[in-house]
Amino acid sequence: MDQKFVVVDIETTGNSPKKGERIIQISAVKIENEKIIDQYTTFVNPEILIPPFIEELTGINDHMVMNAPLFEEIAPTLREYLEGYIFVAHNVLFDLPFLQNEFERVGVQPFLGMTIDTVELAKIILPTADSYKLAELAESLSLSHERPHQADSDAIVTAELLLYLLRKAKRLPLVTLEKLADFSIHLKSNIDSLFHNILSEKRNHIEDLPHDIEVYRGIALKKKLNSVKVDHYREKPIYPKTADEKEKIISSYIKSYERRAGQFEMMDIVYDSFQNEKVAIVEAGTGTGKSIGYLLPSIYFAYTKKSPVVISTYTVQLQEQLMRKEIRILSNILPFSFKTVLLKGRNHYLNMFKFEQSLLERDFQYDSLLTKMQILVWLTETVSGDIDELNLSSGGILLWNRIKHNDWHLTKEKNPWVSRDFYLFAKKSALDADIIITNHAMLFTELAQDVKIFPDFSYLVIDEAHHLEHAARQHLSIKLEYIACKFLLSRLGIYEKKQLYFRLEKLVEKHGITVENHVFEIDFMIQELEFALDELFMMFGKFIQSVSKKEQLQPKVKIRLKKDILQGNGWNAVLLGAEQINALMIDVQKGIQERLESLNKESEKLNNKDKAIIEEMYGLMSDFEQLRISIIALLLHPLDHYVYWMEGDKRALPNSIIIQAQPVTVQMQLNEKLFEKMKSVFLTSATLSINQSFHYFKEAVGLNLMSNVIEKQIPSPYDFHKLTKLIIPNDIPEIQQVSLQEYAEVITNHLIGIAQATKGRMLVLFTSYELLRMAHDYMRSSGLLEEFVLIAQGITSGSRTRLTKNFQRFDKSILFGTSSFWEGVDIPGEDLSCLVIVRLPFSPPDDPITEAINEFYKQSGKNSFTAHSLPEAIIRFKQGFGRLIRRSTDKGVVIVFDRRIETTSYGKAFIKSIPAVQMEHGNLSEIIDKIEKWL
Structure with missing residues (x-):
């Protein structure tokens, strides 16, 4: 009807x-x-x-x-x-x-x-x-x-x-x-x-049914076809050595192709470094075309040597872009077929066995239902089963955490979905791949673990290499979060009497299994564990309130846990609490492990619903053990050469509390686990050098310990002198000489005038959220920008991507950003014509990691400012500057409010770090006049 x-x-x-x-x-x-x-x-x-x-x-x-x-x-x-x-x-x-x-x-x-x-x-x-x-x-x-x-x-x-x-x-x-x-x-x-x-x-x-759809166990799926490499190219392909040979290949498919000498140079460095088994670092300016620059030689090398090349990126967006755009272009223009796979961690893949059983639950929670419906439709489209393809709500992510892949704990033969398993399919597909695309986090996991996902590889390209040090720190970090602890305990069944733990108990009773610890004992231990964790985090909350200065207005605080704190009397209660939690966790684990092992022996009698419960519980126990290890490393037995800190929002204690530790330096780990294991590594990014030198980057990632590293800077093909004007106002005070409120008022007046001159289309980069908020509030309440849309990180709701898209939708808009907006934001064309850098991007000296690294340099007899703080700020400045010109047709102005760029001896290093541009000075009215003429 x-x-x-x-x-x-x-x-x-x-x-x-x-x-x-x-x-x-x-x-x-x-x-x-x-x-x-x-x-x-x-x-x-x-x-x-x-x-x-x-x-x-x-x-x-x-x-x-x-x-x-x-x-x-x-x-x-x-x-x-x-x-x-x-x-x-x-x-x-x-x-x-x-x-x-x-x-x-x-x-x-x-x-x-x-x-x-x-x-x-x-x-x-x-x-x-x-x-x-x-x-x-x-x-x-x-x-x-x-x-x-x-x-x-x-x-x-x-x-x-x-x-x-x-x-x-x-x-x-x-x-x-x-x-x-x-x-x-x-x-x-x-x-x-x-x-x-x-x-x-x-x-x-x-x-x-369409030919590419099958129905298996009552669920419709897209068929997975094992792609076998078919090569009709009978002669061994020869890498195109000359510029003309390269241009002939690339111009055959790319419309209005323009020859880029820098891209060709990059190709040769990649190919030669692989051939000669060297490490190479290349800084490639905006517009070089670096993705094709490293992919083309990598494909030729991998294909002819029958040895895979792994490409590692920092962001998921770049991984997806490489697969969707550059790999597709190259598969059309190269005279031979090659195979590319995208590999991610196990947790990215859907466990079909768990999902099948979740469909049988009478769970009417809205997000959970909607997510199951999304996945049912997605299964008719996806070959990968990778969560990054899905657009899930935060409630949907909670369901995903239950049905994602952990590992098989029942034997694979007893899992009816093994033949259709996404994770196994990804591993199998990689076995004969020429190019494997992954991310830095997954790369470190692969290098560290005993069970390998990747096939053996010795040749590696690291794109977005300026993130390598940070990614290594994150991989080696230890974290304890109140919300995560509570969520994990809720999955044990402490809140709802018929959740996982009790479903497990029913299985024990159903199969007549005798266990040492009665259900009431475990129930009591779990409740005691929750109480002990609450007590511990309440202590942390009081600690944050007492240590953070009363005059400190910012609600979000970060406190470094130095030796004097960890060895003080006040910390003894924390240690006692941690020891009690550790003992309780061991007892709870024993009780649940005993039940799981007993049920495993009865696996012949288990139906699929029972097996799914056991699979889920094994995954939960793995998370539980990881939590216990974190508590030991963070509180009971702190690690040497790590920096420890606690952070939280004073408005939401204890919910917002996180305790974290990271290594002070990752030089040795990267050298041993990464560079020494590879035959050749090629590292690239648009921001790696400082004052024509890679010294800072090499030291940060441990490449200073290696000899014969190839280094090359390839400048951007864009004429920045014609495209960009750098303006430094001379009527803004030094921030140290006035109060933060006065400074915010002065820069607000400038921002309003500049916004009216540029008609919006302006990105304003801050280093302090407090200053961002004050400037945003002053501009909104001024009444002078009523026709403008003000979009501010941390004030306007939404992710960085969503804020950026909203900014691009309006003709008259201003985007305020802190940390994450200094890089990775791509706003080409007229959508962005003015970039304002409020302060030079030095990390706060009291930031725990910055403070610990500075101490490390001082102990090594080096000046921590010139060895770390200044180079780090220059790299971030380069990244911020790079937001403006994304194409050869872009045009705009960069305005730096921070007078230190001219009044200090180190300020010139910032100007030298960016391409040569026109530089001007003036007061507010002169600046507005210059901007209007330029744009």
């Missing part, structure tokens, strides 16, 4: 009709027989002024609605238009309640029909979408969206989105639809009616 839909979108003056906010535009689109048949649109006179932010967002101004009808004039017609249709909106829980409030206000009957939320439906049908915002979904699906945030355009795009989602849902296998229909009864909108309608149609026909 055909369902009739009316897709509605409204634009309003704000979010709350109860507080007097009103509709300014409404549009409704009718769909019958899966076709758009009509659209009703009108502006509405809200009888109040439209706020500047809403005008900037929607493009709708007071003049446009001045002569429009009032809502009470259109309400009866609109209500009649909705009658008999399913009400659809993109976030129906906003549009419909707002509309119902307005109907009530003017005395019109509310809408009483069914609803569909296209956000909710898109999450299920498009589980791998990057975003569920309407504009971004429209862009990803190539739906024309001319005027985002105007109701007529939004409504028609939402209607087209609904039709797309319906068509895709109808193509899903019957077994998938049956499960989705069953789960969807518990969703927030009436999506169950859609699925049941599609099911009734589908059951009238015999289903022909």
